[in-house]
Amino acid sequence: MNSKKIAIIGGGNMGMALASGILQTKWATPDRIMIAEPLKEKIDKAKSAHGIKASHSNLEAATWADVVLLSVKPQIMSHVLDEIKPTMKDSKLLISVAAGVTTAQIEKKVGGKVPVIRAMPNIAAVVREAASAICPGKYATPEDLKTARHIFESVGIVVDVDEDLMDAVTGLSGTGPMYVFQILEGLSDAGVKVGLSRDTANTLAVQTLIGSSKLIKETKEHPAKLKDLVTSPGGTAISALHSLERNGLKAMLIDAVEVASKRSSELGAQKKD
Ligand SMILES: NC(=O)c1ccc[n+]([C@@H]2O[C@H](COP(=O)([O-])OP(=O)(O)OC[C@H]3O[C@@H](n4cnc5c(N)ncnc54)[C@H](OP(=O)(O)O)[C@@H]3O)[C@@H](O)[C@H]2O)c1
Numbered sequence: 001m002n003s004k005k006i007a008i009i010g011g012g013n014m015g016m017a018l019a020s021g022i023l024q025t026k027w028a029t030p031d032r033i034m035i036a037e038p039l040k041e042k043i044d045k046a047k048s049a050h051g052i053k054a055s056h057s058n059l060e061a062a063t064w065a066d067v068v069l070l071s072v073k074p075q076i077m078s079h080v081l082d083e084i085k086p087t088m089k090d091s092k093l094l095i096s097v098a099a100g101v102t103t104a105q106i107e108k109k110v111g112g113k114v115p116v117i118r119a120m121p122n123i124a125a126v127v128r129e130a131a132s133a134i135c136p137g138k139y140a141t142p143e144d145l146k147t148a149r150h151i152f153e154s155v156g157i158v159v160d161v162d163e164d165l166m167d168a169v170t171g172l173s174g175t176g177p178m179y180v181f182q183i184l185e186g187l188s189d190a191g192v193k194v195g196l197s198r199d200t201a202n203t204l205a206v207q208t209l210i211g212s213s214k215l216i217k218e219t220k221e222h223p224a225k226l227k228d229l230v231t232s233p234g235g236t237a238i239s240a241l242h243s244l245e246r247n248g249l250k251a252m253l254i255d256a257v258e259v260a261s262k263r264s265s266e267l268g269a270q271k272k273d
Pocket residue numbers: 009010011012013014015036037038039042058071072073074076080097098099120121122123174
């Protein structure tokens with residue numbers, strides 16, 4: 001159990017998923033987590049569902065905490081940093097999950113030598129299966145990174161990357177659940193097209209994705225090798241593969257990740273000083 005107090009600014013999807021994950025791993029007790037959030041309903045829900053502290057004031061939450069986790073939209077980061085700046089000191093750790101916003105932008109905004117860590121989780125944090133990447137800013141210590149790793153490991157797996165790769169992470173795994181939802185919706189529709197009920201098609205599509213992912217994770221094989229295993233001569237898989245290649249599935253995915261990465265860096269560039 002850690003002894004630090006954590007303020008999560010922004011009690012939306014990601015903020016609440018992180019609060020819930022931290023509580024489930026018992027890394028912090030409810031009295032050591034505070035959510036700061038404008039909406040009264042969300043404040044009430046955080047208190048009743050998780051027993052954590054909550055406030056309408058970002059400044060109050062940041063003043064109370066040792067670790068301030070920013071989980072607001074990139075577009076309002078600048079405003080929130082202005083609010084909490086008076087209480088930010090070098091002994092407080094600031095962690096941001098905002099897409100595109102760099103540690104240098106945050107450091108400049110809060111001033112001093114406040115340690116900053118940038119993280120990019122994904123929405124699977126809600127079920128504690130997130131893929132997160134973290135990177136330190138100029139003043140963050142190995143101990144700060146350890147704290148951030150604990151937080152994000154409470155909702156899934158964590159990798160360390162250099163900051164110049166954070167937009168790439170945002171394009172791949174930060175945005176990644178959306179690609180998978182689209183693929184699953186397509187497979188489910190396909191199942192219905194070939195005569196299955198919607199329920200059966202969904203169930204089979206989801207389990208096929210989980211099983212195939214687990215196979216890759218556990219065998220550590222390259223996906224191409226596993227693809228070779230399931231494509232028997234003249235069989236169904238090689239016919240389907242031909243169709244996927246003809247329609248450019250892989251090129252589509254590469255394009256999507258590339259535009260999402262570019263969009264992430266644009267969001268950072270748009271942020272006002
Ligand atoms: N969701 C994802 O898949 C995902 C993945 C990786 C990273 N992220 C990052 O996580 C951050 C939050 O995303 P999200 O999906 O959790 O968005 P969200 O559900 O919209 O949560 C943002 C929360 O911030 C609150 N908020 C708005 N203005 C505020 C203010 N001035 N002070 C404090 N809180 C304020 C919002 O309240 P209201 O609803 O009342 O406006 C909302 O509850 C973003 O920066 C995003 O880039 C998200």
